[in-house]
Amino acid sequence: MTASVDTQISEYYDKLLKRNAGEPEFHQAVSEVLDSLKIVLGKDPHYADYGLIERLCEPERQLIFRVPWTDDNGDIQVNRGFRVQFNSALGPYKGGLRFHPSVNLGIIKFLGFEQIFKNSLTGLPIGGGKGGSDFDPKGKSDREIMRFCQSFMTELYRHIGEYRDVPAGDIGVGGREIGYLFGQYRRLSNQHESGVLTGKGLTWGGSLVRTEATGYGLVYLTSEMMKAHNESFEGAKVIVSGSGNVAIYAAEKVQQLGGTVVAMSDSSGYVSTPNGVDLELLKDIKEVRRARISAYAAEAGNGAEYHKGGNIWEVKADVALPCATQNELDGESAKLLAANGTRYVAEGANMPSTPEAVHFFLQNDIHYAPGKAANAGGVATSALEMQQNASRDSWSFEYTDQRLHEIMSNIFKDIDKTAKDYDREGDYVAGANIAGFKKVADAMLAQGVI
Template sequence: MDLSKKEFIESIKNRNIGETEFLQAVSEVAETIIPYVKENPKYRNTKILERIAEPERVIIFRVPWLNDKGEVEVNRGFRVQMNSSIGPYKGGLRFHKSVNLSVLKFLAFEQIFKNSLTGLPMGAGKGGSDFDPKGKSDNEVMKFCQSFMTELYRHVGADIDIPAGDIGVGNREIGYLFGQYKRIKGEFTGVLTGKGSEWGGSQIRPEATGYGLIYFVEEILKLKKESLKHKKIVISGAGNVAQFAAEKCIELGAQVLTMSDSDGYIYDAEGITIEKLNFIKKLKNQNRGRIQEYANEYNCAFVEGKKPWEIACDIALPNATQNELNEADAKVLVKNGCYCIAEGANMPCTPEAIAVFNQNKVFYAPGKAANAGGVAVSGLEMSQNSLRYTWSREKVDKKLKGIMKDIHKVCVKYGKEENGFINYEKGANIGGFVKIAEAMLAQGLV
């Protein structure tokens, strides 16, 4: 690669005007990949990173639907098919008002490295809509999902592109989407993952991202000859990933102190127990309530309009959304003794925050490695669908734990520095890149 990091990033910026999230994701990867490419002659003069940063295909479409008042509403749908060098496109659908092309390209780009790290034959994609299910009736969500799939169906398939869930797309939405695909195509195939266990889904798929995150943290702690027992954990978010990360932490003897939503965070100094966590699950998954109700129920602190990074902890798990943890937050965490940050969300730490962690030799596990458990079990669901068979909960959990251990090994292999410190960001980027680059070079000019 003849371009310098600065020249490469500038060229990406000029080709993707205004796409700040996508530029941030590519820039972060370029920091470690470009030096590696220059050190390895076979990757030079192939423009391999330029090709990886360019989607193979972007689909944008109109989604008209009828609300409960009988009024026509129109949203925009997307599918970014990023890279198919090691398998069919694989990645979630996000339904949220913040969804735009930049956000989905950043997520699809991250997905390339994440899927590569799992060791499973999955390419990378991402999609969704600026539709927000929050506050909508089941009937409205169904009508939107049916309209969305009426266009999307022609671009996906069990051997082409297999979407899954993401923010705003849970079991309800996956059910409506799958039902419409089956209705149109007349096929019962593994076109979507995250399905219900009664109709082709995998055991522990809902738990997979949160559980996998904690399995990765366990591997980090083993380097210090430590375990999660009695560790103080600060978690942001209160959705699927946060809930099951908290569940696994509690199971392993850690003390979970916080959870949050867009209104603020709760701080339970006594620790969130399984009983209390079940209250949160019901509150969020069934009642669609706000996290403040937990504070009212259990008489603990609720801090309005803030994130939980000011609470002293051993381990911080940002599980909410991108760029939720900034430089100032990082400095407070380090000052208060936090020595491990593992991302359950995608790109929740800003570049400035990551720099603070690296400068202070704090273990920082990027989402493309630490939260890969979700897509890993999606890949296992694809395998089960192909076999027309369902594995037990214990078997899937064992496979998930093995995959997270293997991802950790790859990160250590490529991220170990001369002073012995493990730069997980560098390790995940290079480890994911090598497999993709080798596949693309072997397949010619793709």
């Protein structure tokens, strides 16, 4: 690494901060990648040519639009919609839609930027994008959600398509929301273009395993990481933060592989489950009743205990899988995990560990897999859904799950080998950033300055 590379990256990052003021999540995501790219530019300086880094960090297109809708009282509500089409060098933009009151342009840019590298790591021909709204589905009736989704898609539909941009679900956007969005798209476009959204219902173009994909994929990659260090999930105690889709199916796969999920959470607190999780009950509470995690503790028995507002990372475990939201695991929590003997951390959410936590993991021999690698199973299976839609085909659960397992295994092998190639053995952050970057960068250089 030369001083000139350090200076070059530092000067560019300073410009990015000024150009994108008030977007801390985006700054954090870019900073992590740029730190890894210092290693690349020191060894392969041609990646600094043609303004490549600057172009990579600037979205190709940013869309912000008004979303007016009528609530059940007949009052008009107005939300803001976003779609950031970040990079299409490898294929059509691909990334989820998030409906949550915290959503703003900076968060969508951070998610879209991460998506570029995540999608690249899958090895599938998809570019990076992300979208959403500050709309909060919680407490809304089905009809209110339908009216909001129809209004949101009335603007979005003109910017998406199976060869242009293919959204999916994310926080606050599940099967119900995808159904309403697709219905409105079909009405406006006058065609059943099933490849324009993924996460659809199985009877109208959806794919088996899509529901389970992010959680299953997280565990498949973590299992590969453990295997590289001669360990497995058999007999392991595992913390899974969150209790949404990713967390539920991560917990399911952990227990299928012989591990015990000893804690899960939601925004109100966490449940310690020393004897494992009753997945049937958890799915009923979270997916059917849409109730709080405290209801699980009240009904489960078997040693389950609810801790209101507690810190889930204080539970003793071998493996931690943060699956809730960004920056949920800070430096102090990382120290708690280490003190309790945690040896593996893999991210099911997008950027759930703060920079301080990541630094602590890397400096203290805790094997850590970042979200852009570990939670790529969702988008990988979305791309498999696109393949099925394009061929008017439908694959079995077993075949699709096998494809997912192969993709996640290959991602780990890729980031592990890349880290070794750049003299950073065991640093899966550098491995993921560099491996994801090089595929996109090579495509961008080949296609010229556009």
